[in-house]
Amino acid sequence: EAPQGEVETAIASIWAEVLQLDRVGRHDNFFELGGHSLLAVTVIDRMRAAGLESDVRRIFATPTVAGLSVSLGRDEATVVVPPNLIPAGCQQITPAMLPMVSLTQEQIARIVAAVPGGHVNVQDIYPLAPLQEGILFHHRMAAANDPYLQHAIFTFDTEARLHGFVAALQAVVRRHDILRTSVAWEGLPEPVQVVWRDAPIAIEQTAIDPAAGDAVHQLRDRFHAGQHRLDLQQAPLLRGIVTEDTGDGRWALLILFHHMVLDHTTLEIVQQEVQMQLLGRGEELARPKAFREFVGQARLGMSRQSHEAFFRRMLGTVEEPTAPYGLMDVQGDGSAIAQAQRA
Template sequence: VLDRYLAAVQRVVDRHDILRTSFVWEGLSRAAQVVWRNAPLNVTEVELDGSGGPGHAQLRLRFDPRQHRIDLGRAPLLRFVIAREPGSARWLLLQLQHHLIGDHTTLEVMHAEVKAVLGGRDHELAAPQPFRNLVAQARLGVGTKAHEEFFRGLLGDIDAPTTPFGLSEVHGDGCGVHEAHRRLPQALNARLRSQARRLGVSLASLCHLAWGQVVARSSGREQVVFGTVLFGRMHGGAGADRTMGLFINTLPLRLDLDGTGVEASVRTTHARLAELLAHEHASLALAQRCSGVAAPAPLFSALLNYRHTAPALACGPDAGLGGVEWLGGEERTNYPLTLSVDDFGEALGLTAQVAEPVSADRVCGYMQRALEQLADALEQAPNTPVRELDILPSAERAYLLEELNRTAAP
């Protein structure tokens, strides 16, 4: 099974130019992407310690991306480590993929193609779309001047960083980051989708406004900026949904969590996101320079990643492959606070990645509470000032006001 799986991955690498891409910059005026005609997989076999604990944990520790680097000058930027599990006939496989050649959608497309090859259906796969189409679109699309004009209008009066919980280190390597997952109640999911349909806005707009209130309350600011991860494929042309490569881009979103009514704030958020889409391939560095926050201070330290996720991917990218068991995976950014909203079509899930000492599960709780408050307001009192949306779950409010406040004084 292992040999067949690796052969299937090699077949997919052979099909897609971005998977055969390396990056060079030494002696050049600007960095360049180089596509190799042939890029054989790099597979390393190691021997595990029989007394060193679970085999997969040993592999993750030994090849931790915080310590183990991928050479950007050699394609593919995809590495495999294999080992026989101590005391077992089972083989373990660790896949390391650099973010430069792929995003969440890339993993989904790769999974589907590997599955097709293993099932003998590779002749049914559509012709691969070259990544250079995106490169051309990004370079020949909206110009720098238009990007600067837009971001100056959005961010010019923002003169202080937005750092929720005081988390300001945006050059980290993911160390000390903890992760929590939560599936939102189905009733809340249905209420949010109903309100989005009623207002003619995206569900993503409701989630961005709720996250904005979490950021506002945890940073002590009403004018907040946080990074939003853009899909990058909305204007990618035919076949963009099947093209592998790094399409996503992170750009700043500015929201004002003030006395404006909730419904009006939802519409404003939706409009801001629509405007941002026209600049989805702008440089984040350019956008940050257009604010009133002077470098090296960060403009923001929190991200929201709203992503549409195939239900099969919730079980791991290799769900449904015979003889393959998914043991786990890890995605990290350099930001200290990231919330991913997974839209499964008929359900919503939250994943928080938060640097110590803030609890990732508490952050999920704040977001769920903000969404509940948003749904309540839209249903019953749409003119409620958006700043009044509460983010404290009832259990935490009781803890703060009653448990910690058990004093003799009235």
């Protein structure tokens, strides 16, 4: 059914643009159309720019165009995320500068001690988003393989183009606070993320054996995400490994990155921005939204009890674990499987 009225039409237009759809009906569900929490933040920004004041929790509570339109007329308090109070060049971060987290001066000192450059290199400190808390839990539970460590591989025909790509990627890292973020948890009342002002990407060069076959395959096999871990307490949560294929003159770059800061959607955004930087059009990119805004909306917009109640309603009929083909007795994590067949 087509949207009705100016407000529904405006909301549907924004959803269609953000979700890259031709059209959106008034009863279509935002999340069933492919939306997720990060895109919800983008939708809220576009709505506010169009004069439609709302917040992320309303999209979760009323995820249809019609429902969201009705909710805009309700007298509900808008979530106000407190501003970052750490000034540039700050020599001493105090608890009063951290409105989103409760830390003592001693705890702040512990966090800052792990950041190169100390206080002046700390831009912000705030808690994890709920999803990040789950990712950190599994990272710490995994004794060896980190289930949230991923990789991407890029190839270049010249060393100059490789260096240009790395420089462009570093420029993108400087733009986005989430890409300059580390995580701290030891000795703290709750895990926090620490935004660094300067976080250079670590690039390691390694040699491969020309007689052993394709350089990309060797690089992937040697630095497979299932065989390595990233130190979440050091930003950025991505690392580059470079090798030269002396056989055909190509260069290959493998980027290890953590799902704590990058997923499939944001990786596409990073690649698009890298391309803009390489074309000399970096100044055309819109000013990025601070990740603290998303965290604030997620944590302040709805209580933890409300989140738990929502998932209890959603999963209330699930009484036992589910697994593919009902196979529960599985040994290992699957990383050693080269090929699997079902008879």
